[in-house]
Amino acid sequence: MAAVPEPRRFMTKVARMYYTHGIRQVEIASSLGISQARVSRLLQAAEQAKIVRTIVVIPEGLHAEIEEDLQKRYGLSQAHVVEALDPNDEAGINRDLGEAAALILSAMQLSGKTIGFTSWSRSLRSLVSTLEPSKKRSTATRIVEMLGDVGPPQLQHDSTRSTQRFADLIGGTPLFIRAPGVLSSAEMREAMISYDVHTREAIAALDELDVALVGIGTCNIDAPLEPGGNFFTVEQFEMAKSLGAVGQINLRFIDAEGIPIVSELDSLVIGVTLAQLPAKGGRFAVAGGRSKYEAVRAALRGNWIDTLVTDMETAERLLRE
């Protein structure tokens, strides 16, 4: 970031006049001796520079009934339901959920905590992208990746950046798992873990999670992920399914009742185990969309999450079925 001293001040002044005091652009222009066009441009720049922030607050308890019902039925401590614009647009839903979750998260007390983060989750990445920087700095806060790298290099990049950014925004230290998320053998897994200091550190931190932002996944290989490599193969997924798996939480499979599926697959994953998830109060999940319904329900039934952000349709199905 280069030194940009003057314009920001001017932008702030104009922005305050416009937004806070509600003065018209022409009036601002004439009172400052510049053209209206310039005021308009300054305002745009101010918005760009995040000097002006327009946020849409989800009014507390807008969907009060349905949220309470969800909480009661599944023993959640918090449920948040977001109105999806288009129930068919999974990407859009994920974005919306992420935005909503960002608001909710910003109200949570996180400083000093050890926070598990699932960086490959689309909704959690979108959460990070809309999170506003918190003024509270605390190096005591740790952001731990809960799973090694999965998917193609591009996704790995995004994930790392996302974790980094999350840590920056919240004012904590990121702990990365610099290793593939899925290995081809248990031996390889051991080798990888012992390989990197940072990875060992991160893995150790997984035992001390206060809050976990978990990703809930289906038993299919969705869009950006690819079978094999640092991910399960199609056969491995099929095997999990044949054992009753309907979904997974950070690649730990669970059945329709939420019961963990124990198999040799577990020993191939570098990441948080279900047993390591924090105690009640810190299991935060952001998931929605039709494809994830089964998995979400399973996770709820198994009590693996206690704060859920989801879309209207999923919420309704969760109560109906």
Add this chain to the structure above:
Amino acid sequence: MAAVPEPRRFMTKVARMYYTHGIRQVEIASSLGISQARVSRLLQAAEQAKIVRTIVVIPEGLHAEIEEDLQKRYGLSQAHVVEALDPNDEAGINRDLGEAAALILSAMQLSGKTIGFTSWSRSLRSLVSTLEPSKKRSTATRIVEMLGDVGPPQLQHDSTRSTQRFADLIGGTPLFIRAPGVLSSAEMREAMISYDVHTREAIAALDELDVALVGIGTCNIDAPLEPGGNFFTVEQFEMAKSLGAVGQINLRFIDAEGIPIVSELDSLVIGVTLAQLPAKGGRFAVAGGRSKYEAVRAALRGNWIDTLVTDMETAERLLRE
């Protein structure tokens, strides 16, 4: 607040489409089967209902040099300088300062603390009016009025409401001082204090302040205040001035060097004493405008405040003179 269940949901939906997704009003209108006019009106309503919030952030350290200079010169832990639109418009300055202070305050950790509040201060009331509700609830947090009632009934109402609202927003319990701020005799003062349980409670809490939002006042009787009654008389002010007073902090007079002026006036005031102000780190003042300059400088010199929010002109004078 009556039950307004449906429109809010709709407003939120539209607001999200417009602001978050950047969809044009006409498109929103057609996609929802309503007119563009209605979209416009819904957005206005959403803004009104605070569902949409447009905030202008003061970029961190915009006035870095001057703020640092202030901090160094007066040993402040924080200084914030706000650009005033019109240095002559004291009411406007107070509003601006209040808004800025609200942003700063919202970044402070307040839960669980005992917070002293000066409800008659215009800038602090304006702070409250722009403060955004915090989600953190904590009944352990206490908001204590630091001075009894002063001024006409209208002001008393405003003050009480302001304290109440502040407590609501921050999620704490308000403690009111239900007594005049200035009594005609020390005996009356004792009588008033013993009179009301709540007042006694509040007064007791003044000994345990963690943070004080102090008001800095001049030695004149400004606009909404009136001499006599529950306030000092003109003669009393003159007497304080003759003893060297140039300003007062919650009606405790100080001279140009910030040294407290001890007089029998002190025994007439129901409110916090200078000795009761919290230790370094919790003395928060919002004050600016030409008329207050002397008082602010005195308060700074006496080290009665360590976090100051003020306007550019005052800041510059504080460094120059």
Add this chain to the structure above:
DNA sequence: GCAATTGACGAATCTTGATACACTTGAGCG
């Protein structure tokens, strides 16, 4: 049961704000 009143709504219109384009200025370079 019928006016009168109120409030909500959309079409048309007017206002406000964004943008295309032309012009100025100053830095960098031949």
Add this chain to the structure above:
DNA sequence: CGCTCAAGTGTATCAAGATTCGTCAATTGC
């Protein structure tokens, strides 16, 4: 020294959004 190019600005214009006004439905009063 003059040319080029980029950045920034103002004017004029165009698009987007706010408002006015008339209509209609629901509610209230008589």
